[in-house]
Amino acid sequence: MTTDTLTRLTPDTVTEADLTAFIYREARLLDELRYEDWLKLYTEDAHYWMPAEWQQTDPRLQASLMYEDMLLLRIRVERLAGARTFSQKPKSRAQHLLQAPQVDEMNPGANLFRTWTSFHYVETRGDEKEFFAGWAKHEIRVEEGALKIALKRVDLLNFDAPFGNIQLFM
Numbered sequence: 001m002t003t004d005t006l007t008r009l010t011p012d013t014v015t016e017a018d019l020t021a022f023i024y025r026e027a028r029l030l031d032e033l034r035y036e037d038w039l040k041l042y043t044e045d046a047h048y049w050m051p052a053e054w055q056q057t058d059p060r061l062q063a064s065l066m067y068e069d070m071l072l073l074r075i076r077v078e079r080l081a082g083a084r085t086f087s088q089k090p091k092s093r094a095q096h097l098l099q100a101p102q103v104d105e106m107n108p109g110a111n112l113f114r115t116w117t118s119f120h121y122v123e124t125r126g127d128e129k130e131f132f133a134g135w136a137k138h139e140i141r142v143e144e145g146a147l148k149i150a151l152k153r154v155d156l157l158n159f160d161a162p163f164g165n166i167q168l169f170m
Contacts, residue, residue: 008145011108019115020101022147023138027096027119030169035077038169039070043141043148046070048169050154065159080168092125094168104137113140113147121170132170133157 009018022041029038042048049059050066059067068076080091097120105114114137121132139151154170 009142009147010145011111011142014106014108014113014142014147016103016106018147019103019106019113019140022140023101023115023117023136024098026149027098031095033080033091033093035080035169039073039077041147041149042070042073043143043150044070046073046148046150046152048073048152048154050156050170052159054159065156066154076169090126092123092168094121094123094170096121096170111141114138115140119170123168134159134170136170 026038026041029035029041046069047059048066048068050064051059052063052065056062056064099118101115101117103113104116105112107113117136117138119134119136121134123130123132134154134156137151137153137155138149140147141150142148
């Protein structure tokens with residue numbers, strides 16, 4: 001992804017390298033707990049989806065671990081930053097270990113780009129540690145000259161296991 005702020009992307013100029021760098025940047029923002037910057041990577045109509053079933057096809061008619069629009073994502077980010085969020089004392093931290101993102105679709109005519117990334121994710125708070133593995137699928141488009149996430153789907157390998165509270169974002 002270009003660092004020249006005068007250069008603006010269009011759907012026709014997006015490369016696989018742009019998409020790959022964008023996925024790595026998203027993970028780094030999450031690992032650095034830069035949630036306000038992370039939210040800026042999303043479109044206003046975006047959704048963050050974590051299915052509760054293998055190969056789930058509908059987040060509205062089937063139960064999901066998470067299916068959040070921008071309003072809910074903003075509320076979670078505000079909660080994580082809040083001084084009175086006692087479940088975050090000490091604050092949770094996370095690390096993403098990503099396999100190289102794969103570009104599944106580049107459709108500049110429809111302004112649609114799809115990626116698939118295998119990951120390992122660790123979330124820790126105090127002496128508690130949670131480990132997750134899975135796949136993240138991104139639907140990305142160009143808005144106002146920048147890549148933006150329209151949908152992030154996180155499929156956990158152990159989706160059917162009992163979970164405590166997942167505090168952060170994978």
